[in-house]
Amino acid sequence: MAIPANASKLQNPVAETPENLRDARLHFADHCAICHANDGSGDTMMGRNLYPKPPDMRREDTQELADGELFWIIENGVRFTGMPAFGGAHGSEQDSWKLVRFIRHLPQLSDEERIEMERYNPKGPGDREEEQEENDFLGGAPMQQKPETTHHH
Amino acid sequence: METATRTKLFAFFAIAALLASAALAHGDKKHVIGTLEKINADSVVVKTAAGKSVEVKLVASTTYVSHAGNEDKPAKLSDLAVGDRVVIHATPKGETLEANEVKFSAPTSSAASVKPKG
Numbered sequence: 537m538a539i540p541a542n543a544s545k546l547q548n549p550v551a552e553t554p555e556n557l558r559d560a561r562l563h564f565a566d567h568c569a570i571c572h573a574n575d576g577s578g579d580t581m582m583g584r585n586l587y588p589k590p591p592d593m594r595r596e597d598t599q600e601l602a603d604g605e606l607f608w609i610i611e612n613g614v615r616f617t618g619m620p621a622f623g624g625a626h627g628s629e630q631d632s633w634k635l636v637r638f639i640r641h642l643p644q645l646s647d648e649e650r651i652e653m654e655r656y657n658p659k660g661p662g663d664r665e666e667e668q669e670e671n672d673f674l675g676g677a678p679m680q681q682k683p684e685t686t687h688h689h
Numbered sequence: 690m691e692t693a694t695r696t697k698l699f700a701f702f703a704i705a706a707l708l709a710s711a712a713l714a715h716g717d718k719k720h721v722i723g724t725l726e727k728i729n730a731d732s733v734v735v736k737t738a739a740g741k742s743v744e745v746k747l748v749a750s751t752t753y754v755s756h757a758g759n760e761d762k763p764a765k766l767s768d769l770a771v772g773d774r775v776v777i778h779a780t781p782k783g784e785t786l787e788a789n790e791v792k793f794s795a796p797t798s799s800a801a802s803v804k805p806k807g
Contacts, residue, residue: 581718647763651754654761666720670776673722674756676797679738679774 538615539605546604550633560638563631565653571618574653576642586618594643606636719786721745721777725793728769733791735775743786745779751788761792772796 550556565574571582576593583590591597598606610632611623623632659667673679721743727734732746747766755764769775773793779786 647752650752651761651763670720670722670792671756671759674774674776674792674794675759676774676794679723 539608543604543608544602546607548603548633548636550637552637556634557637557641560634561649561653562656564638565656569657574650575645588617593639603636606639607632610635719779719781721779725771725773725775745777745786745788748787752790754792756792756794769793
């Protein structure tokens with residue numbers, strides 16, 4: 537990675553409030569989790585098949601980076617990897633700083649937070665229909681005999 | 690653009706597309722849906738609509754979610770009971786399936802209210 541030396545000196549201007557963390561959590565679920573997974577492990581169909589794979593962001597390799605370095609990566613991407621630049625026209629710096637707060641929170645992500653995030657993960661019409669069928673079944677609808685389903689996640 | 694350059698570009702994208710589709714084919718997960726027939730320490734057996742008994746391994750990373758009404762809540766293995774309705778998202782590992790998430794609900798009241806005769 538070619539992060540400029542002065543990036544590590546940047547301070548996060550976004551306060552660590554429950555509202556900011558929730559904004560970032562839902563933003564992450566919608567935009568980042570497809571590769572990084574809701575828990576930051578990178579254990580998704582996209583994450584597992586990227587080369588190089590995204591890091592497990594709960595671990596030291598990511599957590600030991602300075603806030604400014606994480607911000608720089610979100611804004612500028614990582615060259616020769618699947619990580620694009622989300623800065624400039626794609627999003628506000630405020631959102632990136634909120635994401636830095638959320639990345640710091642990943643090692644303590646609770647099950648309640650993860651379940652909430654699942655509702656915000658991008659899904660196609662087929663996935664939504666299937667999720668509805670599964671919830672209907674769990675809610676008491678009769679079990680329908682269908683061929684065994686296999687899905688990309 | 691010269692023909693040779695165009696051919697090289699086409700070949701590059703064709704190979705990239707082939708590699709991508711091969712990678713995606715290895716990302717499959719299975720959904721096992723049915724009622725819980727048996728609960729072991731490290732696996733569960735699910736009776737599917739087709740009448741098949743499917744064993745799914747439980748691992749340390751398996752998460753449990755209880756579904757009631759329209760709400761999902763975190764749960765644990767000990768909350769599962771034989772007869773529960775389950776939707777398991779699992780990853781095939783060789784000949785076995787490893788559960789990523791076990792979502793379950795108690796049997797519906799109409800089914801639960803059926804008592805054995807006698």
